[in-house]
Amino acid sequence: MNAYYLACDVGGTQLRAALYAPNLAQAVQQKRIPTVGKESATERLMMLIADIWPSEGQVLGIGIGVPGMADPETGIVYKAPNIAGWENLPLQQQLQDRFGVPVVLGNDANVALLGEWRYGAGRGHHNLLYFTISTGIGGAAIIEDQLLLGEHGLGTEMGHLTILPDGPLCGCGQRGHLEALASGTGIAHYVAEQLAAGVPSQLAGQACPNTRQIAEAAHQGDALARSAFERAGFYLGMGLANYLHIFNPSIVIFGGGVSQTGELIFAPMRASLEKHLMSPQYLADLEFAQVQLGDDAGLVGAYVLAQQQISRQRSQSRLSQK
Amino acid sequence: MNAYYLACDVGGTQLRAALYAPNLAQAVQQKRIPTVGKESATERLMMLIADIWPSEGQVLGIGIGVPGMADPETGIVYKAPNIAGWENLPLQQQLQDRFGVPVVLGNDANVALLGEWRYGAGRGHHNLLYFTISTGIGGAAIIEDQLLLGEHGLGTEMGHLTILPDGPLCGCGQRGHLEALASGTGIAHYVAEQLAAGVPSQLAGQACPNTRQIAEAAHQGDALARSAFERAGFYLGMGLANYLHIFNPSIVIFGGGVSQTGELIFAPMRASLEKHLMSPQYLADLEFAQVQLGDDAGLVGAYVLAQQQISRQRSQSRLSQK
Numbered sequence: 001m002n003a004y005y006l007a008c009d010v011g012g013t014q015l016r017a018a019l020y021a022p023n024l025a026q027a028v029q030q031k032r033i034p035t036v037g038k039e040s041a042t043e044r045l046m047m048l049i050a051d052i053w054p055s056e057g058q059v060l061g062i063g064i065g066v067p068g069m070a071d072p073e074t075g076i077v078y079k080a081p082n083i084a085g086w087e088n089l090p091l092q093q094q095l096q097d098r099f100g101v102p103v104v105l106g107n108d109a110n111v112a113l114l115g116e117w118r119y120g121a122g123r124g125h126h127n128l129l130y131f132t133i134s135t136g137i138g139g140a141a142i143i144e145d146q147l148l149l150g151e152h153g154l155g156t157e158m159g160h161l162t163i164l165p166d167g168p169l170c171g172c173g174q175r176g177h178l179e180a181l182a183s184g185t186g187i188a189h190y191v192a193e194q195l196a197a198g199v200p201s202q203l204a205g206q207a208c209p210n211t212r213q214i215a216e217a218a219h220q221g222d223a224l225a226r227s228a229f230e231r232a233g234f235y236l237g238m239g240l241a242n243y244l245h246i247f248n249p250s251i252v253i254f255g256g257g258v259s260q261t262g263e264l265i266f267a268p269m270r271a272s273l274e275k276h277l278m279s280p281q282y283l284a285d286l287e288f289a290q291v292q293l294g295d296d297a298g299l300v301g302a303y304v305l306a307q308q309q310i311s312r313q314r315s316q317s318r319l320s321q322k
Numbered sequence: 323m324n325a326y327y328l329a330c331d332v333g334g335t336q337l338r339a340a341l342y343a344p345n346l347a348q349a350v351q352q353k354r355i356p357t358v359g360k361e362s363a364t365e366r367l368m369m370l371i372a373d374i375w376p377s378e379g380q381v382l383g384i385g386i387g388v389p390g391m392a393d394p395e396t397g398i399v400y401k402a403p404n405i406a407g408w409e410n411l412p413l414q415q416q417l418q419d420r421f422g423v424p425v426v427l428g429n430d431a432n433v434a435l436l437g438e439w440r441y442g443a444g445r446g447h448h449n450l451l452y453f454t455i456s457t458g459i460g461g462a463a464i465i466e467d468q469l470l471l472g473e474h475g476l477g478t479e480m481g482h483l484t485i486l487p488d489g490p491l492c493g494c495g496q497r498g499h500l501e502a503l504a505s506g507t508g509i510a511h512y513v514a515e516q517l518a519a520g521v522p523s524q525l526a527g528q529a530c531p532n533t534r535q536i537a538e539a540a541h542q543g544d545a546l547a548r549s550a551f552e553r554a555g556f557y558l559g560m561g562l563a564n565y566l567h568i569f570n571p572s573i574v575i576f577g578g579g580v581s582q583t584g585e586l587i588f589a590p591m592r593a594s595l596e597k598h599l600m601s602p603q604y605l606a607d608l609e610f611a612q613v614q615l616g617d618d619a620g621l622v623g624a625y626v627l628a629q630q631q632i633s634r635q636r637s638q639s640r641l642s643q644k
Contacts, residue, residue, distance in 0.1 A: 146465070151448070157568070162560050163484060163487065165560065172601075173600065242564075245476075246478060250473040
């Protein structure tokens, strides 16, 4: 009889699901539906799971990547800001009751890193850091082949590192966080402020240019646009130096839209990193990489999460029966 | 036949050694000698080990706590600033060659946390942070019962976190590190600067009052002395918020001389921590504690390190022989 893991990637726009055979990175089947509809997001997720459920064969378990704070131990989604109604939601229990198989939740950045570690840019590494730089900055860490979660799954909020006291406001309400300085939102805010202050730029006609428009202007040599990426890269390098001092990883993997601007942000980041490290030994054998799995990282990672956790539970329950 | 672990604690002033029976926290015997003498520190350490070596019974292994950067995997001491000549020193190999038993090295903060976790303030916890605040700020982390080391043992340099760009100079040569702002050295530098600028204080007669003198003045109500601890506590709380966002531990253990000033630094630290956390959930079930093992933490921890590593090596070699 065929056996499968069912993986789900919950996003603000789309719900995606896929079936994987154990130890194969290629999905047997994939489906997606919009997150918002006349049913609740939870009901729509259940519809999608029921829809992709194999007509023959066994589902060993379900892994789910959630865009927010989720506790893998209790299976509760504390808060997923982009999913209406997902606050203190016992999602694991609800899905287990409905489908009768083990369910495991993970934060989306953690899940993406699991995917990249097993099947993407991080293969063969044991100590990994992951940063996703887009509207916000998310992060994850694998230490000696174990995902860092913390006591209640609230760890690795890598974007929420104060590095400039009284600096710009962060989405979380605090000031001077790495996310407020080096994310797409941070870059766009800085440019809007400078334009409002009368700094000359080819972007001057636009009230709130976005990161892509700023990147284009920077490629065309616009001084303000270039300085916005230099500033973001400077703080990113400073934050990264902090993280290397803490974690001493062998690879740092970058994902997210802003990281696709490439050298615009990475050149000033590397210069700042070298300036801020207390010892060049932190760079010895250190690899920098971009994500390899792209849009599929969340699905692949949810499958890795399910396979890892559920095979562990099965071997533990076998042991305890002896 | 009796079996022992031999634990050593290397300090700038003293070399200490103790014999432990497996699974007992109480040393069977202890000895100490000054670190500096006519022999090199390594030779003196070997003399001490030979001196405490049991006349009958077996030594299963030696654990050593080192005040500096040491790689537990290669057994090399990269740098121990307070021990003359300890730079890129293959200490593990030299001691194994001399004594013919397995030797394990650990950084002193890591070793102290291991001791507190198994036999002190951290018993029963799985996710622990440790800060030692004295002339510098050292740190360590245990995550799901595993010490965080990093790829080359260079992790958890907790004091070297930039939180005030262009802030005061740190001992490592960088600026604005937590250590430069909240260590005893940071507090003393701040007071000396303010005195030089003419700020009134009962400390005004002294050119460079130390942390103990500043604490006494603060207890007597001296405004400058109080503000020095408030400032240190403020930055310590800001740094701690960063670390809770990253690690989400269930206990934070403090050690070192400055932490013995108690509420002088901890009251402003807690206020700043609450102000800088992005969610009060990081404080749910979080315990704060002071070290319990005092001066013996380094010895007890070196013994825990040896027992842990060497029993792991023995079980692996047994497995590989099958």
